[in-house]
Amino acid sequence: MELHDQPAPKLKAPPGTTDCHIHVYDEKLPLAPTATFKPPHATVEEYMEVRKLLGIDRTVVVQPTAYGKDNTLLLDTMKKIGPSARGVVVVDETTTDAEFERLNKLGVRGLRFFMFFPAGVLGWDIIEPMAARLAEIGWSITFQMDGRTFPDYEATINRLKCNVVIDHTGKFLEPVTTDSAAFKSLLRILDNDKRWIKLAAPYETSKKGPPYYDDVGALAKALVKHAPDRTVWASNFPHPNFKPKHAWMLDMLLDWVPDEKTRHKVLVDNPARLYGY
Numbered sequence: 001m002e003l004h005d006q007p008a009p010k011l012k013a014p015p016g017t018t019d020c021h022i023h024v025y026d027e028k029l030p031l032a033p034t035a036t037f038k039p040p041h042a043t044v045e046e047y048m049e050v051r052k053l054l055g056i057d058r059t060v061v062v063q064p065t066a067y068g069k070d071n072t073l074l075l076d077t078m079k080k081i082g083p084s085a086r087g088v089v090v091v092d093e094t095t096t097d098a099e100f101e102r103l104n105k106l107g108v109r110g111l112r113f114f115m116f117f118p119a120g121v122l123g124w125d126i127i128e129p130m131a132a133r134l135a136e137i138g139w140s141i142t143f144q145m146d147g148r149t150f151p152d153y154e155a156t157i158n159r160l161k162c163n164v165v166i167d168h169t170g171k172f173l174e175p176v177t178t179d180s181a182a183f184k185s186l187l188r189i190l191d192n193d194k195r196w197i198k199l200a201a202p203y204e205t206s207k208k209g210p211p212y213y214d215d216v217g218a219l220a221k222a223l224v225k226h227a228p229d230r231t232v233w234a235s236n237f238p239h240p241n242f243k244p245k246h247a248w249m250l251d252m253l254l255d256w257v258p259d260e261k262t263r264h265k266v267l268v269d270n271p272a273r274l275y276g277y
Contacts, residue, residue: 006053006245006246006247007245007247008053008247009053009054009055009247009248009250009251010247010251010254011250011251011253011254012055013054013055013056013057013250013267014264014267014268015057015268016057016058016267016268016272016277017054017055017056017057017058017267017268018056018057018058018059018060018232018233018267018268018271018272018275018277019051019054019056019058019059019060019233019234019235019237020060020165020198020200020232020233020234020271020274020275021060021062021142021167021198021200021234021235021236022047022059022060022061022062022234022235022236022237022238023039023042023061023062023063023064023236023237023238023240024042024043024044024047024061024064024073024074024077024238025039025040025041025042025064025066025073025238026041026043026073027041029067029073031066031067032065032066032067032068032069032070032121033068034065034068034118034119034120034121035065035066035067035068035119036065036118036119037066037240037241038066039064039066039240040238040240042237042238044077044080044081046238047059047237047238048081050235050237050246053246053247054235054246054247054249054250056235057084058084058085058086058271058275058277059081059084059085059086060085060086060087060088060109060110060234060271060275061074061077061078061081061085061086061087061088062074062087062088062112062142063087063088063089063090063112065114065119065120065121068090068121069090069091069092069121071087071089071090071091074087074089075087075106075108078106078107078108079106083107085107086107086108086109086110086275086276086277087103087106087107087108087109087110088108088109088110088111088112088142089103089108089110089111089112090111090112090121090122091103091111092121092122092126092130093126093129093130100133100137101137104137104139108139109138109139109140109274109275109276110134110139110140110141110142110165110275111130111134111139111140111141111142112141112142112143112144113127113141113142113143113144114144114145115143115144115145115146116144116145116146120144124153124156127141127156127160128156128159128160131160131161131162131164132161132162134161134162135161135162138276139162139163140162140163140164140165140196140274140275141160141162141163141164141165142165142167142198143157143164143165143166143167144166144167144168144171145171146171146172146173147170147171147172147173147175147176147182147183147186148172148173148174148176148182149182150170150182150183150185150186150189151181151182151185154185154188154189157189157195158189158192160194161194162194163194163195163196163274164194164195164196165196165197165198165232165274166186166189166190166195166196166197166198167198167200167201168198168200168201168202168204168205168236169197169198169199169200169201169202169205169216169219169220169223170183170186170197170219170223171201171204171205172205172216172219173205174205174207175205175206175207175215175216175219176219177218178218178219178222183219183222186223187222187223187226190223190226190227190230193230195227195230196227196230196231196232196270196274197223197227197230197231197232198231198232198233198234199220199223199224199231199232199233199234199252199253199256199257199266200233200234200235200236200249201234201236201239202216202217202220202252203239203242203244204242210244210248211248212252212255213252217252217255217256220256220257221256221257224256224257224262224266228262228265228266229265229270230270231257231265231266231270232266232270232271232274233250233253233266233267233271235249235250236249253266253267
């Protein structure tokens with residue numbers, strides 16, 4: 001579906017609305033050896049059209065697995081978007097303090113840990129020391145794994161000293177129910193005031209599908225109720241391997257977060273605190 005054929009969202013995004021997770025891809029760039037799929041060609045110019053359609057004012061660009069630790073395209077994308085952009089990069093334990101300072105000045109505010117291998121290039125062995133470094137400079141970890149294993153890693157996640165943003169409504173690959181041990185583990189993790197949850201990409205895990213992705217939606221509603229001051233939202237543009245309507249990624253919040261004041265927190269206030277807007 002071309003963008004001009006896409007409907008505008010029913011939800012009018014309030015000023016300062018932040019899209020907390022997008023990727024861009026360039027088909028001319030070589031893929032990292034660890035890449036597990038060929039991503040779609042998706043440019044920053046295309047994203048900015050989507051941003052205009054949805055009424056988004058701020059964007060967090062996240063390093064995709066396709067390019068490993070080469071953040072060149074991400075930094076170029078942030079430069080094109082301008083001051084309303086923040087970035088989440090992939091760098092390792094060899095990164096110097098000077099390089100962290102340089103990236104910080106460019107608007108980077110986070111480090112991505114993607115715990116699906118080989119695509120994820122940073123492992124559990126460095127997450128605690130890296131979290132300690134990030135805490136010192138005010139960055140967060142953007143964190144994604146199979147949520148069904150939260151009980152196995154709960155203690156490790158609890159030890160991380162920086163803010164941790166858990167992706168994709170927990171990314172429970174079945175998905176699970178709200179009374180499952182795995183979901184209860186996530187709720188306990190979110191009792192820490194440095195732990196955040198991101199509502200995004202229900203199509204990746206839902207078995208019920210659109211319009212409301214009710215199985216993932218039930219989890220989202222419980223998470224918002226549990227941590228309304230540390231919930232954020234993302235479009236997940238360009239939805240690799242899926243073709244949802246862009247507007248629906250925003251309009252889902254009419255069902256998932258029906259209270260307008262809470263929705264303002266999710267879209268504006270919470271990401272502003274987390275990413276330093």
